[in-house]
Amino acid sequence: MNDMASTFAQTAEGIRAAIAKYAQALDDRRIEDVVGTFCPDGSIDISGLGRQQGREAIQRAYEGLSMAVPHRHVVVNTLMTHWNDDEATSSSDLIDLARDSQSTWGVCFVGRYEDTLHRGSNGEWRFHTRKLRFVGEEENPLLQS
Numbered sequence: 616m617n618d619m620a621s622t623f624a625q626t627a628e629g630i631r632a633a634i635a636k637y638a639q640a641l642d643d644r645r646i647e648d649v650v651g652t653f654c655p656d657g658s659i660d661i662s663g664l665g666r667q668q669g670r671e672a673i674q675r676a677y678e679g680l681s682m683a684v685p686h687r688h689v690v691v692n693t694l695m696t697h698w699n700d701d702e703a704t705s706s707s708d709l710i711d712l713a714r715d716s717q718s719t720w721g722v723c724f725v726g727r728y729e730d731t732l733h734r735g736s737n738g739e740w741r742f743h744t745r746k747l748r749f750v751g752e753e754e755n756p757l758l759q760s
């Protein structure tokens with residue numbers, strides 16, 4: 616076993632940390648930090664945004680999202696479906712909460728992420744592909760006026 620070999624628990628924790636880092640950065644509108652959770656050649660495929668590859672394209676896509684009210688991305692039920700020392704795949708359910716003008720929090724939308732992550736030379740996991748499909752929505756709710 617080399618220094619980069621991972622146990623299931625270490626890999627699962629690395630995946631959980633990448634997901635949390637992404638969600639908290641997105642909620643705080645720290646777009647550069649969101650983009651930093653992706654591999655340099657990473658991609659997103661999100662309903663309404665299409666497929667975007669590379670950090671610059673990903674940054675432009677996230678900068679175009681309308682998040683005029685506070686949001687919280689609650690990611691649950693993460694299931695790691697495959698893993699080895701350098702790559703892992705997982706699926707997670709998303710519940711997006713938004714606060715309205717009366718300061719009441721409610722469900723904005725729900726969806727499911729399908730992710731492939733790669734582990735870098737520093738041991739940190741980053742998204743190589745991140746796909747999001749919304750449940751019960753034809754379009755991305757954040758792109759609607």
